[in-house]
Structures are given as C-alpha cells and as structure tokens.
Amino acid sequence: MPNTPAPPAAICFDLDDTLIDDVAASSAGLRAVMERLGHPDFGAARALWDAQTEISFGAYLRGHLSLEEQRRERIRALAVQAGHNEIADHHCDELYRTYLDGHRTGWQVFPDTFPVLGALASAGYRLAILTNGVEAIQHAKLQALELTPYFHTVVCADTAGAGKPDPRIFQVTAQRLGVEPGSCWHVGDQVQADGVGAVASGMRPVIIDRQGRQPLEGVTTLGSLDGLLQQVGLPSTAATGVL
Numbered sequence: 001m002p003n004t005p006a007p008p009a010a011i012c013f014d015l016d017d018t019l020i021d022d023v024a025a026s027s028a029g030l031r032a033v034m035e036r037l038g039h040p041d042f043g044a045a046r047a048l049w050d051a052q053t054e055i056s057f058g059a060y061l062r063g064h065l066s067l068e069e070q071r072r073e074r075i076r077a078l079a080v081q082a083g084h085n086e087i088a089d090h091h092c093d094e095l096y097r098t099y100l101d102g103h104r105t106g107w108q109v110f111p112d113t114f115p116v117l118g119a120l121a122s123a124g125y126r127l128a129i130l131t132n133g134v135e136a137i138q139h140a141k142l143q144a145l146e147l148t149p150y151f152h153t154v155v156c157a158d159t160a161g162a163g164k165p166d167p168r169i170f171q172v173t174a175q176r177l178g179v180e181p182g183s184c185w186h187v188g189d190q191v192q193a194d195g196v197g198a199v200a201s202g203m204r205p206v207i208i209d210r211q212g213r214q215p216l217e218g219v220t221t222l223g224s225l226d227g228l229l230q231q232v233g234l235p236s237t238a239a240t241g242v243l
Contacts, residue, residue: 005204007232010126010152010177012170014188015138018208019113019225020145025106032102033075033095039082052077061132061163071096100137109145110210115237116225117150123234129154130173130186132163132193152177164190165197174203187228195219206231 016022030049031042039045056070065073072092079087079095120127127150131138135156142148153176157163160172174181181202188194189208195216198205206228207221222228226236 005231008125008185008204009179009183010128010174010185011120011228011232012128012130012173012177012184012186012203013151014164014186014190014194015129015131015141016133017189017210018187018194019109019117019147020141021106021108021110024108025103028106029099029101029103030078033078033099034082036095036098037079037082037084039078044081045078048077048081049074057132061157067134067158068093075099104140104144107141107144109147110225112225112237113147116228117147119229119234119237120232121150123232125232126152126177126179128152128173128177129156130164130169130188131155132157135159164188164193165200167197167201170197170201170203174201187225191216191219 013019026049027042027046030045033039034042034045052074056065056073059065060067060070072089075092075095076087079092117127129138129142129151131154133156135154135158138156139148139154142151142154153173155169155173155176157169160169162168162172164170170186171181174184177184184203185206186194186198186203187206187208188198189210191207195205195207205219207216207219208225209221209223212223220231222231229236
C-alpha cells in the first residue's frame with residue numbers, strides 16, 4: 001500500500017501556467033509584436049520566443065543580465081527571425097511594451113483555479129505565491145484576476161534576492177508563512193524551477209502537468225489542480241460539481 005504523505009501546514013503556488021494560463025497570455029503578446037514586425041509564422045515565432053526566454057530570463061535570474069537587457073534579447077531574436085537585423089534599444093523597449101499590452105489582454109485563470117483555492121482556504125491552509133515573475137506584473141495579475149485575497153504572502157524573485165530553483169526563495173516563502181520548509185508543499189508546472197528547487201529547500205514538490213508529459217518517477221505529478229485536493233484529503237471539486 002503506498003505511503004500517504006503527511007498533510008502540509010501551508011502550500012506555495014507558482015503563478016504562471018499553474019494558476020494562470022500564461023501560454024495564452026504570452027501568445028497574445030507575441031502576436032501583437034509579430035504584427036509590428038511583419039512576422040508571418042506564429043509557430044516559428046512561438047518556438048523561438050520560448051527558447052530565447054528560457055535563455056535570457058534564466059540569465060537575468062542568475063544576475064548576468066538586467067531586466068531590460070533580457071527583454072531586449074528576446075525582442076531582438078524575434079526581430080532577426082522576421083528579417084530585421086538591426087534594431088535599436090529604444091525600439092526593443094517600445095516593442096516589449098507592445099508585448100506587455102497584448103499579454104495583459106490575455107490574462108485568465110484556469111477553470112480549476114478558483115474552486116481549488118477556495119477549498120484549500122476554507123480548510124484553513126495558509127497559501128502563498130512563489131514566482132520568478134516580476135513583482136509589479138505579478139501583483140497586477142493577482143489583483144486583476146481577483147486572486148489576491150487567497151494568499152497570505154506573495155514572493156517574487158526580483159525582490160526576494162533569489163529565483164527558483166535557488167532554495168533561498170523557497171525558504172523565504174516558508175518563513176513568511178510562519179512554517180518550516182518541510183511542512184510546506186510547492187505546486188508548480190516546471191520540473192527544474194519548481195520541482196528541483198522545492199526538493200533542495202526541503203519542501204515537497206507537486207507538479208501540475210496540463211500537457212500530459214511523461215511523469216517523473218518519485219515526483220507527484222497531477223493533470224490538474226483538482227488532484228491536489230485528494231492529496232490533502234479534501235473532496236474533489238469536480239466530484240461536487242463546483243468546477
């Protein structure tokens with residue numbers, strides 16, 4: 001019979017692509033920039049944008065690039081793909097503002113987000129957001145989508161002094177929640193940032209895999225947030241018709 005993990009005292013959540021559909025939002029922003037650049041191929045643009053974001057934003061989290069520099073690198077990569085080999089910094093900044101405006105129009109929660117957060121909050125769990133996103137933007141999302149009241153604290157990489165998977169940001173979050181890391185679960189969608197980082201800090205990782213990727217051995221992997229309720233011994237919102 002499989003071991004049942006002890007219920008957590010608190011639960012941390014990644015935000016983008018865990019609670020909020022960031023793929024949809026970033027696609028809206030990307031299409032707005034593509035229109036400005038005359039880029040004809042969304043599939044190619046999406047693949048490049050994702051790869052360049054991983055490289056450039058990762059460099060930013062490690063302190064190798066400023067926030068503005070990593071944004072410009074991403075825009076320049078897309079511009080070159082569209083045939084614009086020379087693009088000034090101020091033009092990159094303008095295009096990134098176009099991206100952010102388009103991104104904002106696409107903000108939306110996943111269908112299971114509110115029912116699951118509501119069930120956890122009603123059960124008395126202390127909840128936190130633990131994200132690598134920029135604090136000003138992440139707070140704006142939480143407020144616009146009416147998610148703010150569910151969380152006791154919001155911890156972002158640019159103000160915490162470290163980003164996932166660095167265990168320090170997980171430890172800061174546990175401290176703000178008033179619990180030990182070992183009594184906290186972290187729920188996210190990225191194996192490296194969320195899973196590895198949580199383990200390194202002493203938290204239990206839970207990976208939300210909405211794309212149906214191959215689950216990792218030894219890591220709790222769920223197809224939706226609703227499965228988290230079963231993990232902590234609460235009724236499924238799907239079963240009760242809440243979703």
